[in-house]
Amino acid sequence: MPGANEKRVIVVGGGLAGLAASIRVAEAGVPVDLFSVVPVKRSHSVCAQGGINACNDVARQQGYSEYEHFDETIYGGDFQADQHPVLEMANMAPRIIDLLDRMGVPFNRTSEGYRDLRLFGGSLFKRTHFAGATTGQQLLYGLDEQTRRYESEGKVTKYEFWEFLWPVVVDGKCVGIVAQDQRTMQIRSFRADAVVMATGGNGLVFGKSTQSVICTGAAAARCYQAGAWMGNPEMIQVHPTAIPGADKTRLMSESARGEGGRVWVPRNKGDARRPKDIPEGERYYFLEERYPKYKNLVPRDIATREIFSICVNDGLGVGGQRQVYLDLTHLPASTHHKLEGILEIYKKFAGEDPQFEPMRIFPSVHYSMGGLYTSFAKGSYNPAEPRTKHLSGSGAPIGSAVGQGLLPGAPANAMTNIPGLYAFGEVNFAYHGANRLGANALLSCIFDGLFCGMSVLGHVADGKGAAGVAQGEYDRVVAQEEAKVKALTDNAGKGDSASPETNPYAIAKEMGDEMTEACTVVRSEGRLKQALATLSSLKERFKRVRLKDSAIWTNQSLLYTRAVGDMLTVAEAIAKGSLERRESRGAHYREDFKERNDDAFMKTTLAKYDPATSSTSIEFVPIDATLIKPTARTYGKSEGAVSTKAAASPHN
């Protein structure tokens, strides 16, 4: 047990964000207690495939810069993100790659032994670093190894298979957590001077997604119900290229297109020939025709809407179904080799070899731009006027020194509205605005851990922390969580446990189906209202939910069911945000409000939870757009493309 005055930090989550944070904090000499529902090496970050973005020497000599990376990210996010944090992230990116390289991450190499690069969506420059097609796995392992090193030195204590249940908030400050051992089912409290939530995304709210089964978003939902605000919950990324499956959808990374993969459908409706037998002239490479500049590498929200529209509106989907070809058959063996990780996945799960047969893919829920709302402390770069959009390839207007975007070590960076409670990685709403660019997520996770990790240290040094907080405060939260468990297990086996009405799996499935229908590619007032009604009836049914298992040892049924309740809360915040944002921006497309409306909505959606009514309220708060002026986001679209935006501006 820690001494009463020893400073400690809790990190919840051992994906890239949580591990980077643990390493940074432990290195500074502050002990870390690291919680994860899975052994950290098995965290969802392991799934990431394509790569991680950063300006690099080759691109720099062609006119690219950290500043252009920053500009791309803001533009890609449709001017919805606060700008200073993004600037700092882009500026630090090359240093992050260097560090990962030093940790031994096997980045692909050029013949001269330098780090190889690939093209990714939303950029005209090669600025994505990669390790085969399993980059996330390799980065996670690099950080996992360093964490194990600190663990063996006693600086990090791991609590694996422990589930975060609730933050302990006393006098408005977070001073610890309550967690449960998923094996013994013991519930207990842990003190800390700061708590970092690095608990990832919430794909399971949509039933099937490209995410891991642990990505319920329940941890964030609990912080939300305990008083933390959410930012932009409605901003959900639907990735254009995934393979549908019985249990989940499996991603075919954007790197497939970055390496030359082409998306097409037969030009003639109902053309039943095998893809190989369809001549070039009868193939419709719709992304290339509609976006001559970015071609297959338009950002994800745009590619997704185009594919959706080709299948659903034009009926041109392969075999009349919701699927299009992602074709790699024309690429050389050396390129297939670089993509081996994902090609193996396709072979295993779809039973065909993408080297010889075009893959059949369709969009799927993938990533959450929104998350817990966090603050920041502006750095030193504060121009009198926002600049006009950066002209691609024109060199940097400012250097990339540390501290221009954010103030290093300032406690406010990445802190939620509850002092002492931080949010890092996918669960942090910052950086990606209304649409995330491919290969920017891994970057934001590690940036949070390393850069905002210093802010955690700043907070710990500043504040009184957990010292002197009465044990009773912790016991109260333990009692609250024990009562929740008791209410659930008391119900186990009662009544008709087979009835879908009260079956937790059935409730979750209905939630997932409804959210996917109403709250993904195309949204509308009527459909969203219907979804909200469905969600409230599911919430009612959840009150009578029947567990299948009352065991007091490793009761997965209990863990799952409790998370379903929390997911319903997140679902409501997503749906309400989608309803209130009466415009179209990035991933959020409203067929009843097709244009972007900067005056009313170039703002952060702030979701607040009211425990009295168990419901979400939405407000819009101003963003920091002091560095770049908003322009129309068209990616050089030509006639015939799905119209979502105003006229093209000269720079696009």
Added chain:
Amino acid sequence: MSTQTSAPTTGQPAGAAHNPPAVGRSVVFRIKRCQGPGQASYWQDFKVKIPQNANIISCLQQIALDPVTTDGTRTVPVVWDSGCLEEVCGSCTMLINGKVRQSCSCLLDAIAPNEGDVVTLEPMSKFPVVRDLWVDRSRLFHNLARVKAWVPIDGTYNLGSGPRETPQDQETRYVLSTCMSCGCCLEACPQFNKEEKPADWDHAFIGAHAISQARLFNTHGTGRELAPQRLEVLAGRGGVNDCGNAQNCVKVCPKKIPLTESIAAIGRAVTIHKIKQFFGA
């Protein structure tokens, strides 16, 4: 994806490509269950109507929906471990029809194409059972710490890039680095036995995965700094000399990691290390 003409590439039994799997068939899952440490194991059968493209996990999900055995007994859901569902996290390893592998990438069309086929599921036998199909693989991670499977960097300060590396060296390290700590190699190894007490872990056989990780870090420009310490551990009790060279490990590794190559390389390095020590170098 049932309209394919080419044969699936995983575990497809010979000839099965000519007999397309029966649509809407039911398969019996015979599952070895155990309600917790120290409790007796028992078998239960569940009949599952197989959804399209089903893998083992989606069948377990079906069972969880309403767990009733084939003899009509209502029971508690089966407990299992899973994460990515795309064979990259290593969570879902178990014995399927007696063979160790990942349950997420095990497709029913390949292993049970006919009505009434039986599929047995058991927890891995080399690790303590937590409950049902979920085992505690802490020892596997502990053994990574034994060989100091990390690069000893000078901290997270900004110190420029790492060592340059040829594409050939990167290829070698990349393959070794895809080890997902699944434990298949340990389950299949005749030298790796179940050790319930953590106190015994440090002198029991370390396992092919850890030997291979030692090779990975010994090949890295900075990682080789710790090579003598790694080799010292691998020269000792439970080290590379405990390997009986049965080569079962390499046959079951889902990531096709050249484990016997790693074992041979580390075996040679350990010999050289010992000779150097003998001459006081």
